Amino acid sequence: MKHQIAWNIKAAIYKTFPNLKLDGRWTEICDTIERLRHIVIWRQVSWSKPLLNVxxxxxxxxxxxxxxxxxxxxxxxxxxxxxxxxxxxxxxxxxxxxxxxxxxxxxxxxxxxxxxxxxxxxxxxxxxxxxxxxxxxxxxxxxxxxxxxxxxxxxxxxxxxxxxxxxxxxxxxxxxxxxxxxxxxxxxxxxxxxxxxxxxxxxxxxxxxxxxxxxxxxxxxxx
The missing domain is CATH 3.30.420.10 (Ribonuclease H-like superfamily/Ribonuclease H)
Structure with missing residues (x-):
């Protein structure tokens, strides 16, 4: 049961962080998970006017x-x-x-x-x-x-x-x-x-x- 729970948690984490590698003891894995942060991408977007006569x-x-x-x-x-x-x-x-x-x-x-x-x-x-x-x-x-x-x-x-x-x-x-x-x-x-x-x-x-x-x-x- 413990292994199944651990596997489910890892599967959920990998879905959110596809490139993450989780190895080591369970306490170390939990500590890593708690400190994970996505990189935020900021982008300026604006509405653009159409061409003349459009x-x-x-x-x-x-x-x-x-x-x-x-x-x-x-x-x-x-x-x-x-x-x-x-x-x-x-x-x-x-x-x-x-x-x-x-x-x-x-x-x-x-x-x-x-x-x-x-x-x-x-x-x-x-x-x-x-x-x-x-x-x-x-x-x-x-x-x-x-x-x-x-x-x-x-x-x-x-x-x-x-x-x-x-x-x-x-x-x-x-x-x-x-x-x-x-x-x-x-x-x-x-x-x-x-x-x-x-x-x-x-x-x-x-x-x-x-x-x-x-x-x-x-x-x-x-x-």
Missing amino acids: VKINTDASYDVTNGKAGLGCVIRNHIGDLIMSFSIAVQCGSNNQAEAVAANYGLKWCIHNGFNKIQLELDSLIIVDMLNNRDTTNLKLRRIIQDTIQNMDKVDIIVSHCYREANSVADFFAKQAYSSGHSTFCFSYEQLPREVKGLFQLDKCQLPNIRRRYDKNNFFVS
């Missing part, structure tokens, strides 16, 4: 797996960073990935309906970005929404790109707003934006960076 769609989603409740967030801006439209929509979805895909498709359809044909679609879900760029998915639950989005993509000149969530803070705000309130709202000017998001919007427009903080699992030190 509109940029940023979307995000907030999802609760327990009840399927989701909030979709979107902000559409021009090449100088001014607002064209934003939405905050409350929906029901089957998964977080489905909510991310639906948000992207909603934003894209709005642009097409309003005559925009040069588009950059950006979201922080690398899974959905890869599906759209690969133009297919093996996930049967997502196939319908992905195919519908691809059909809309074929109607315009579009680039689909990934961003870190720290560069997607405005869309994230609207997604969380829809999720928490259960209501849907649309904004068509800076003045109509909620007070809480105006600061984030201006930071993006000035292209001031946010700090992305991550732990490097493959590198660590013993304090």
Whole structure:
């Protein structure tokens, strides 16, 4: 039993610290584990403006797996960073990935309906970005929404790109707003934006960076 417990503990530690070697007496191993620290990686990330005559769609989603409740967030801006439209929509979805895909498709359809044909679609879900760029998915639950989005993509000149969530803070705000309130709202000017998001919007427009903080699992030190 003791050996099994020790093996389970080591397996859990190796998952968090893949390059760690644990040898010696159990007391020494415990002491090493208690003093382990990941190396923190800091990186500046910022929202980037689209090219001239291109509109940029940023979307995000907030999802609760327990009840399927989701909030979709979107902000559409021009090449100088001014607002064209934003939405905050409350929906029901089957998964977080489905909510991310639906948000992207909603934003894209709005642009097409309003005559925009040069588009950059950006979201922080690398899974959905890869599906759209690969133009297919093996996930049967997502196939319908992905195919519908691809059909809309074929109607315009579009680039689909990934961003870190720290560069997607405005869309994230609207997604969380829809999720928490259960209501849907649309904004068509800076003045109509909620007070809480105006600061984030201006930071993006000035292209001031946010700090992305991550732990490097493959590198660590013993304090």
